Amino acid sequence: MMLRLTLRSLAAHRLRLLLTALSVVLGVAFVAGTLIFTDTMDGQAADIAGRLGRGVAVEVRAKDPGGRTRGVSVPVPEAVLRDVRRVPGVRGPVGVVSGYAALVSRDGTEVAAQGAQTPGVLAQAGGNWIPGGDYPLKTGRAPHGPGEMLVDEATAGRGGYRTGDEATVRLKGASRTMRIVGLVGSGDLAGRTLALFDTPTAQRLLLRPGDFTAVRTASDGVSEEVLRGRVAAVLPGDLEAVTGTQVRNELRNDLAALSYVGGLLMAFALIAVFVGAFVIFNTFSMLVAQRTKELALLRAIGASRGQVSRAVVGEAFAVGVVGSTLGLVAGTGMAALLQVILDEGPTSGPAFSGLAVSGTAVAASYAVGTVATVAAAYVPARRAARIPPIAALRDDVASPQGASKRRVVTGTVLAGGGGLALLAGLAGSGLTAQALVGLGAMLVFLGVTVLSPVLSGPVIELLGRGLPRWCGTPGLLARRNAQRSPRRTAATAGALMVGLALVGTVNVLGASMKASVGSQIDASFADDYLVLPVRGNSVDADAVTRVASTPGIARTTPSYTGDVELDGTRVEYGAGNLPTLMASVAHRMVDGGLDTGTDGVLVEDDLASAHHWKVGTVLTARFPDGGRQEVRVAGIYPLVGFGNAMLPESLYKAHTPLPAVHALNLKATTADAATLTALRRSLAAYPDLGIYDRSAWKREKVQSLDQMTGQITLLLALSIVIAAIGVANTLALSVFERTREIGLLRAVGADRGQVRRMIRLEAILIALFGAVLGLLIGLGFGIALQHAMAGLGFDVLVVPAVPLALCAVLAGVIGVAAAVWPARRAGRMDVLTAIAHE
């Protein structure tokens, strides 16, 4: 009986429920799309890793000291290869060399890797070509000697080269012109570029003569694990042997690290689902209110409370299932689209191998969609069950408004608790803290939503104060209508509030970060120019010479970067002539001085205090070339742009086989347009090098922050669209409920335009109410976040008035858009039928 009732009701309200389902669809589509996308990425990563590591039974490489950060990677000496060859059970061991090498196209720019690349996997890779190895030759022949190389087909094509052409390849710190003697297949590279040399050349250009990055061997039939044990026995202490399986797994994980994009997308997907739940909640509340009489009649003829609420929950369940199904379909499409966007070119081969729709993704999509819907309908269902049978006989259909005192208390407790959780989360770090932040934000939203029926009356009164004057009677009616059902208005605005709060947060944070970065650059950009690679990773020695001899340049300060283990902790460091380098960033010392001698280092403040290092502490430094040396802490400095330690140039060069300039700080005799032009002319052959003065550098940094803010805002637009659906849904229902009233207005002379305007203004008021709440919350979140990040150098708080005002305007526009359909319906209503409407 109750099932039949549920089905009837679904059929009766199918359009409305479909519209409601749409709000589930969008959220679930995002969830499903994200899951399918990451599954697909992972499948591809496994595929590539399987092919690249095919046949490897054991790999010898630098020992990973374990812990959170990897240690510095020391090379594997050739002598190890000779030792491994003698291990019983190995078959065809080879030394592998890899390093940075980028093909330069004819216009002088590096051919960049295609598609999204994962950090930790070299995107522009150079190596030694091994016959019968991972990269089969497609045309041409193997490279011999210092002047020859192979490149992959796709990269050659994009650089405009063919077999036999001479081409420039950019290496760490230098460029070389070499002949392309052949092409290798590019099917396995996921958009990476590849340049291959013979082994001695690769060693000389990418690493160090006599060294390998790793040694790999196949097995004679012995198991990987056994062979690994035998190989390990012949290794020196700082090398380790790992199985091929482990190598493939690691490579797979590295390649699939793009799933961090997945994590980010998932956050937005869940926000969308959360907002969708608001819309569901509201629709079911309205449907229940509309059907008060019907439900009361059921109660009067003997239906139990449970039966009534189950009937409503059953409807929600059906809506959730339908919404999830449609969402899954839409999500699959979205994942495909995402892949195309990220791959951006048709040349990356296997990236186009179909989507992986796993059972987990399907199950998760249904779970998220259905649970959110049923949970959102729970309160309305309980409310339905509480309708007294007597309501069947009464005329006032208006749903009882909850005790506002209890509402205020509940709302305040929720919002307050949420705020505390948020602050606690911000103070901590790690996954728990992140979850706490998310939970806190959610509670704040719920709390404010519970409170907002109380707020909606006065706030809308204020927002709509001028309406009757500017828009006449439709304005007055719109305001009254928006105030008519505070709970409905609040829930409708609540959906919009969430999206706008997050947009507000992002904008406050973005503006604060921009201002902080700007003021940091103002304070620390002490020289006149900075030369830095835009693409690629180093400045050619030749470019350094050209810059230094440019007329008008008084002083050129090169800086370098590298990795070192200090007492077992891996640290990224900057190096150079420390007195001039530190002067060029206008820094101050916390303790000690710049006089390092040959064995002194500078350590960043936080790192030093974390390890209780003081001026004078002696540390053991271990370098990537395998070298080991005692160093002395000479000074402690506050965070600047150079990593967590500073080394004198001599120390860097002593332990770096291929030293390469990371950036140049330039002091000019006169920093004018002429100098800049001269500088540009000097570097005309290096289009990948950026030349910045202080304001250009600021623009560069700020631009990337702007991009980030823009992208996140765009992702949040999804939840705003869902909220707009909610507004449209509410208005459509209200228009239906007020059919008679609208008919009356038309009878006494209101024209269609006035009726439409009334609905539109009501929508704008509700949307603005949501915007006001949202932006205020966003402001709060933004300030809290900025505060939490002040320690990271983001110490300036900026409230971006214009973007926030634009958000409010946007909310109004959303209101108008959401009102289009309901307003049309209201305007079209036939006067007589409306008046006769029960």
Add this chain to the structure above:
Amino acid sequence: MARATALCKTYGVGEARVVALDRVDVAIRAGELTAIMGPSGSGKSTLMHCLAGLDAADGGEVWIGDTEITALRDDELTRLRRDRIGFVFQAFNLVPTLTALENITLPLDIAGRTPEPGWITRVIDAVGLSDRLRHRPGELSGGQQQRVACARALAARPRIVFADEPTGNLDSRAGAEVLDLMRQCVDSFGQTIVMVTHDPVAASYADRVLFLADGRVVDEMTGPTAERVLERMKRAEGTR
């Protein structure tokens, strides 16, 4: 003031075809309260809706003053209703979110007109609700609501007011209040009113009664009393 010639209206087709108005000719005289009576389903409401431009007739002409309205477009009809016609319905006459006063001035506000000075006050005095003006319809009794509706119908000084069973939902005392008010409007303001009613007592307030049956005007009576109207109705029952 308002007249219709050869007015026809049918609903449905084939078996379900109903002739609601069958070539009706009526003339409403200015400055009079005209009552329309007749058995249920005789076409009273249909006639009124057609006269008031709420519904489109299938044939014939309707004149309000010197305007022929059957050819007007929707926006022209809306303007006509707004500026020249007032309505009182049987129930649900008022916008629930507006106060009594706001409901009274609603047609003027919609039109963006300012009321003639003193007129609204006179109307309100006539209605006798000066102390209830700030109340919402939900806080007024049924009779009070109908009186507010009358005041609303009069506020814009329309040429003609149409009232469809304005007292149908009221008890006899509340009904009398509303009828007194309408009579007073005719007598002291010269208002033209057309009222549909089932009640002989209500009809006795009118200057003239038109009797409808099966979509035709079958009789009319000037200077009606409740007894004569009742007698006329009984006769009609008998002849059926």
